[in-house]
Amino acid sequence: MQQIDLSLMEFIDQQILPRYASFGKSHGLFHVTRVIKNSIVLARQLGVDINMAYTIAAYHDLGMDGPRAIHHITGGRILAMDARLKRWFSPEQIKIMREAVEDHRASASHTPRNIYGKIVAEADRDIDEEVVFTRAIEYGMEKSPDKDKEWQWKRFVTHMEEKYSINGYIKLWIPHSPNENKLKSLREVIANKSLLRQRFDAIYDKLLQGKSE
Secondary structure, eight states, X not given: OOOOOHHHHHHIIIIIGGXXXXXXXXXXXXXXXXXXXXXXXXXXXXXXXXXXXXXXXXXXXXXXXXXGGGHHHHHHHHHHHXXXXXXXXXXXXXXXXXXXXXTOOXXXXXXXSSHHHHHHHHHHHOOOHHHHHHHHXXXXXXXXXXXXXXXXXHHHHHHHHHHTSXXXXXXXXXXXXXXXXXXXXXXXXXXXXXXXXXXXXXXXXXXXXXXXX
């Protein structure tokens, strides 16, 4: 089984991942660590270069330093301009990785240009109900901390409908991935507003309690 280059892993752990500490919980270290884990699993299943998949996942949200709307473009540029990566990758590999980071965003209307873009996009979906709901609520609380619970609920519902519902914009690029069944289950909860409200209340109250402690 292909293993990640240890020197690359050390570089990512020491120089790249700590940058996520400033992005808030919704796009922080917990999130990028899960995307890395998901990417490695998919890369091994598909038989592609695991070092490239690992590095793409590690860099995919670095663009959150700037405007969120273009963070995927900014992240691709950050990766491409990081001369330290030349130690492990050729110019062609770096070009492919840049394209993958640029194409990872869930709202992208086009299919990722290469298999690595599909992998990181799929890994970034991370369609675990608890994770999806928690990240969405955390983001709302981070960006609009002055808003009350009912405002956050309405924002949460709108986001779920727009992104994850049967009519949402989210797309899965790798057939028969674990996300397929998870998305189906998630949509069932979203369609049941009473159940969705229960899930929201439990997570929101837990996060609010955590902030007050």
